[in-house]
Amino acid sequence: MNKSLLNNKFVVTTPLYYVNDVPHIGSAYTTMIADVLIRFQRLQGNSALLITGTDEHGQKIQRTAEEKGVATQEHCDRIVQSFEALWEKLNIQYDRFSRTTASNHEAIVREFFQRVWDQGDIYLDQQQGWYCVSCEEFKEARELNEDKFCQIHPNKKAEWRDEENYFFRLSKYQSQLEEIYQNDPDFIQPASRRNEVLNFVNQGLKDFSISRVNLDWGFPVPTDPKHTIYVWFDALLGYVTALLEPDQEPNLENALAQWWPINLHLIGKDILRFHAVYWPAMLLAAKLPIPERVFGHGFLTKDGLKMGKSLGNTLDPFALVDKYGSDAVRYYFVKAIELGKDGDFNEHRFVEVLNADLAKNLGNLLNRTLGMLNKYCQGNGPQLTASDYPEDHPLKIIGKNLSQEVTKSYENLKFKQACEDILALANASNKYIDEGAPWSLFKQGKQAEIEYILYAVLESIRLSAYLLSPIIPNLSNDIYHQLGFDLDFNNKNQIGQKAIFAEHSQWGQLTANRNLNKARPIFSQLELSSGD
Numbered sequence: 001m002n003k004s005l006l007n008n009k010f011v012v013t014t015p016l017y018y019v020n021d022v023p024h025i026g027s028a029y030t031t032m033i034a035d036v037l038i039r040f041q042r043l044q045g046n047s048a049l050l051i052t053g054t055d056e057h058g059q060k061i062q063r064t065a066e067e068k069g070v071a072t073q074e075h076c077d078r079i080v081q082s083f084e085a086l087w088e089k090l091n092i093q094y095d096r097f098s099r100t101t102a103s104n105h106e107a108i109v110r111e112f113f114q115r116v117w118d119q120g121d122i123y124l125d126q127q128q129g130w131y132c133v134s135c136e137e138f139k140e141a142r143e144l145n146e147d148k149f150c151q152i153h154p155n156k157k158a159e160w161r162d163e164e165n166y167f168f169r170l171s172k173y174q175s176q177l178e179e180i181y182q183n184d185p186d187f188i189q190p191a192s193r194r195n196e197v198l199n200f201v202n203q204g205l206k207d208f209s210i211s212r213v214n215l216d217w218g219f220p221v222p223t224d225p226k227h228t229i230y231v232w233f234d235a236l237l238g239y240v241t242a243l244l245e246p247d248q249e250p251n252l253e254n255a256l257a258q259w260w261p262i263n264l265h266l267i268g269k270d271i272l273r274f275h276a277v278y279w280p281a282m283l284l285a286a287k288l289p290i291p292e293r294v295f296g297h298g299f300l301t302k303d304g305l306k307m308g309k310s311l312g313n314t315l316d317p318f319a320l321v322d323k324y325g326s327d328a329v330r331y332y333f334v335k336a337i338e339l340g341k342d343g344d345f346n347e348h349r350f351v352e353v354l355n356a357d358l359a360k361n362l363g364n365l366l367n368r369t370l371g372m373l374n375k376y377c378q379g380n381g382p383q384l385t386a387s388d389y390p391e392d393h394p395l396k397i398i399g400k401n402l403s404q405e406v407t408k409s410y411e412n413l414k415f416k417q418a419c420e421d422i423l424a425l426a427n428a429s430n431k432y433i434d435e436g437a438p439w440s441l442f443k444q445g446k447q448a449e450i451e452y453i454l455y456a457v458l459e460s461i462r463l464s465a466y467l468l469s470p471i472i473p474n475l476s477n478d479i480y481h482q483l484g485f486d487l488d489f490n491n492k493n494q495i496g497q498k499a500i501f502a503e504h505s506q507w508g509q510l511t512a513n514r515n516l517n518k519a520r521p522i523f524s525q526l527e528l529s530s531g532d
């Protein structure tokens, strides 16, 4: 799968979020997933770049600012602060925050537009049709209900437009796109989304308009400044601008020199067409390589219902992190929802999953094992290493292949699977210690046997914490510290080394006589507050 890692680099993007409102849980979801993936790439010692940012032009944003009576740029700046604040709260380690109102972005958009123009792929024509401002998209009649509302915005009516626009010759790229989908079945994932795109493309691609009139908030069309560049044409290029170094001259050559092509665009299913059809066609027109993979995840619901302001059942990501902490929130969304499928948030289930996996299976296991070590071994790490255990030892046998399996799962975005496989080792460790019953062995004076059991369990917890660190970095830090390591999973420079991965991802690294710290609960049982 990782053709991308040919030169050991991995770039993942989240969508550039609209700044019509503060971030919601949907934006948080994509960004958490992207962060987990990029942290795993770094953990392996690969050069990794996480791009996120904001999409700030277009009619939707302009109108929102007008309604609030705030200057448009000022409105954008305020909302951007709340995105940055949420990413900090969620412990997101992004490398670039791309804003489409940034000064270097206009230069990139102009140069790109010119390239496509020079190809003869842009022409002026009359646009007639229904425009959904909330989607910032012209809709086909079949995509609207009788009253002209689209499916995603049942309270925002599409508006009739009849105006002169510049068009991009998408139809010219029909067969080239079909060839790409055919030759690289992994380009669009998951398979269900790929089928949606294939169906759409099979109906025949139509040219789409890439300029608007009567709109100030955006970049003027270089060849005809009465027109403003369509927000999506501008926004997709935000991924390119993001690749510029801070003081670099903003041109395509500089932007594309180091990190291009993007390895993965992680997006929600509603914006698949833009990323899997329009965007590659735009890049083909500009004679640039296309991204390697586009993954469209599902939508989140709450208590089984579509989340939205109209139903009043939105889930505030800020409040959720305040209440439960960033690791808990990250873990739930990564583990409890299979990426690609729609997923539900239900607070009972949230508490249940966290208590079962983090408080009980992993946290309590560490606590009681370290407790026994204190009691039976005066807190000294046993003088044992992996070679003291036979290959078919019940924990070693799981631990020895775990890293390979989990690496595959992370790389294929099967995070739920990765968590389940890691938790299976913790589960087996709980069973192993219960069956081995060190407390009885102590009464029989069997010190060596006690140490043999405790070492195997502690080592299994260590490996679990290491492999879970992209998801729960703070908890992994706590576990590692209690086991006597001073590795910091939030420190990019310290963590991102191939040699460290080679060692720590293998079962049997807890070296003899390591100074183990006192047991402290790492994750307390959560309780549902009344009224939840």
Ligand code: MSP
Pocket: 014, 015, 016, 017, 018, 025, 026, 027, 029, 030, 055, 235, 236, 237, 238, 267, 268, 269, 270, 271, 298, 299, 300, 301, 307
């Ligand atoms: N600005 C465009 C993206 C431009 S990318 C060059 C945009 N922004 S958005 O803020 O409206 O949406 C951002 C992402 O949030 C999309 O991927 C969308 O799928 C996702 N989600 C919006 N609501 C969601 C849920 N309820 N659940 C999960 N994700 C959802 O589109």
